[in-house]
Amino acid sequence: MNVRSDPWSDLWLLRQPWTEPPGDPLAVSELSEVELGRADSFRRAHDRLLYLTAHIALRRLLAAYLEIPPREVPLTRQPCPSCGGAHGRPAVAGDPPPLHYSLSHSSGLALFGVSSAPIGVDVEKIPSQETVELCTPALHKKEQEEIERLGALERRFAFARLWTRKEAYLKGIGTGLARELSADYLGATEGSGYGGPPGWMVDNVPCGSSHVNHVAAAALSADAVRPERIGWLPADFLFAGGVTEPLDSHSR
Amino acid sequence: MTPASTFEERRTVPDLETLRAADIDERIRRIVEFVCKEMRITLEIPPEEDVDPTQPLHTLGVGSITALRLKRRFELDLLVEMDLVRILRAESVSELSARLALCVEDAPMTASSGTAGTVRDECAE
Numbered sequence: 001m002n003v004r005s006d007p008w009s010d011l012w013l014l015r016q017p018w019t020e021p022p023g024d025p026l027a028v029s030e031l032s033e034v035e036l037g038r039a040d041s042f043r044r045a046h047d048r049l050l051y052l053t054a055h056i057a058l059r060r061l062l063a064a065y066l067e068i069p070p071r072e073v074p075l076t077r078q079p080c081p082s083c084g085g086a087h088g089r090p091a092v093a094g095d096p097p098p099l100h101y102s103l104s105h106s107s108g109l110a111l112f113g114v115s116s117a118p119i120g121v122d123v124e125k126i127p128s129q130e131t132v133e134l135c136t137p138a139l140h141k142k143e144q145e146e147i148e149r150l151g152a153l154e155r156r157f158a159f160a161r162l163w164t165r166k167e168a169y170l171k172g173i174g175t176g177l178a179r180e181l182s183a184d185y186l187g188a189t190e191g192s193g194y195g196g197p198p199g200w201m202v203d204n205v206p207c208g209s210s211h212v213n214h215v216a217a218a219a220l221s222a223d224a225v226r227p228e229r230i231g232w233l234p235a236d237f238l239f240a241g242g243v244t245e246p247l248d249s250h251s252r
Numbered sequence: 253m254t255p256a257s258t259f260e261e262r263r264t265v266p267d268l269e270t271l272r273a274a275d276i277d278e279r280i281r282r283i284v285e286f287v288c289k290e291m292r293i294t295l296e297i298p299p300e301e302d303v304d305p306t307q308p309l310h311t312l313g314v315g316s317i318t319a320l321r322l323k324r325r326f327e328l329d330l331l332v333e334m335d336l337v338r339i340l341r342a343e344s345v346s347e348l349s350a351r352l353a354l355c356v357e358d359a360p361m362t363a364s365s366g367t368a369g370t371v372r373d374e375c376a377e
């Protein structure tokens with residue numbers, strides 16, 4: 001394995017193909033039996049395809065950083081910070097791990113964070129107004145006040161932006177959603193100068209075009225540096241025999 | 253904001269007294285129906301597609317925001333608190349509904365908490 005020793009971080013985005021292409025089959029042979037079983041458990045075809053897409057890309061991405069074949073990337077789970085069980089943060093095996101990563105996918109879009117220090121990412125489809133009204137009272141008091149000051153349309157975007165920051169942070173610290181949602185303030189607004197809880201840099205990530213359906217965020221340990229780039233992975237990154245190394249030399 | 257009154261016409265909120273009076277099988281059946289309907293609305297599942305109550309929730313497309321929405325529905329409509337992770341890791345809608353049914357049965361609402369029961373075993377797998 002050959003990974004840079006200085007602090008670094010990268011973010012990658014990938015759009016899910018509309019359908020599973022018959023001519024250029026996805027590189028599913030690079031997935032583990034567990035991953036294939038999980039993919040097959042999805043009820044709807046596009047959910048299955050998104051899972052396959054995200055996990056093929058994840059293995060290929062990590063493989064490019066680690067300079068090993070995708071199937072040999074040693075994925076594991078760190079101990080749960082709450083109970084010590086084997087269902088904590090997903091990680092590359094190693095003590096210390098050669099790099100840190102985080103993956104999120106939602107409604108056709110996947111976001112990958114790869115870093116020299118703990119990282120969390122989240123991407124979400126913008127929820128309905130009804131969902132926002134229902135869920136806002138679960139947040140930190142100050143976050144609630146900030147959202148409730150906004151108009152209906154702004155509120156949906158603001159909630160989604162805030163939620164992705166919160167979930168990225170909770171993934172970054174390793175607790176995930178087991179931690180109380182009201183415990184941490186992630187309500188940074190643009191230009192406020194607030195960058196997240198102590199020891200963390202948390203911010204939203206641009207992930208769309210003018211037709212914005214998704215919002216995304218990343219949380220980085222202060223031991224890392226802000227992402228050097230936010231790159232889009234090409235569609236053929238997913239196909240057997242396709243491009244397997246989108247990374248140029250500066251990300252190694 | 254008045255979340256409990258929004259889109260009421262599309263929803264079927266179980267009556268708590270009726271639920272408590274029903275036997276456990278009937279209570280579970282009604283809660284399964286409620287949860288499936290809630291998921292259909294949130295996940296925009298078309299009427300011709302079933303929500304299979306025997307499947308794990310994540311396989312039906314339930315993510316973090318949908319799980320939070322379900323959690324809030326359980327608090328508002330069933331007066332039951334359930335951890336978000338428990339919802340996300342539920343083996344099925346049926347299993348989740350059975351847990352909810354037991355909480356609805358076992359714990360009358362208290363003035364201090366405003367909730368009937370609590371399911372907190374977020375790290376159990």
